[in-house]
Amino acid sequence: MTLIAEPQTTSPPRPTQPPVAGRVALVGRSAVGAGICDQLETRGYVVRQAPDLAGARALLAGAEAVILLAPAGSEAQAARDCQRLSRRPGASVIVVYAGAQAGFAVDALEAGADDCVCAPVNPREVVARVRAALRRRALGERRSRLEQVGALVIDHVQMRVRLPDDRILSLTPAQFRLLGALARRQGAVVARETLVAEVLGEDSDSYDRAIDVQICRLRKRLAQVGLGKLISAMPGVGYRLSPAPDRVGP
Structure with missing residues (x-):
């Protein structure tokens, strides 16, 4: 008996979707x-439209740029x-704005x-300006994610601190929040009340000694990697974070 193989059919490849450039x-x-x-849309953006701002609440969710047609x-x-x-x-x-009213751009x-x-x-x-705005937005997000303190790099997303020699400094969540609060105001004295609110919570007592305990523990942890003088105290006022040196050591 002769077996006749049926011709195999192959499905045409599915068209690949272009990457989304932005919403x-x-x-x-x-x-x-x-x-x-x-x-x-020709350049890969996903565009959602609404006739006015009053009905655009759901439309704005997830949008990276908003074009307001005035x-x-x-x-x-x-x-x-x-x-x-x-x-x-x-x-x-x-x-x-399609009109030509002088001074409107300044008002907007x-x-x-x-x-x-x-x-x-x-x-x-307009498309070129959207692309430029999204580039600035991405750059701002990247900068806000990473905080530079001398040669220390604080990653606010992954909640870790990289030392100048590329080691990772392990900290408790409270210690990390404390270091981040000081780093955002690097070189300036940060009031105790501000640190209490940002590290311990808005409802905490501004005279709570817990923030001083956290400062002490953070200093000890930094001292273990040769950065014990990074945080200085201003009695009766608060604390200040100085730039980290390029090299660490005992």
């Missing part, structure tokens, strides 16, 4: 809005919308906008 909320309606949306004659409303958007953490706000920026594009509006320019 943009487009708030408002205007003639230039469609062109901006097309330019963004129709001509609504400068005051656009400024109020900028103020509301600027209170939301995370997203960069770019106002696109003072109201909290990160950027403002006025007439004549070029959709490609």
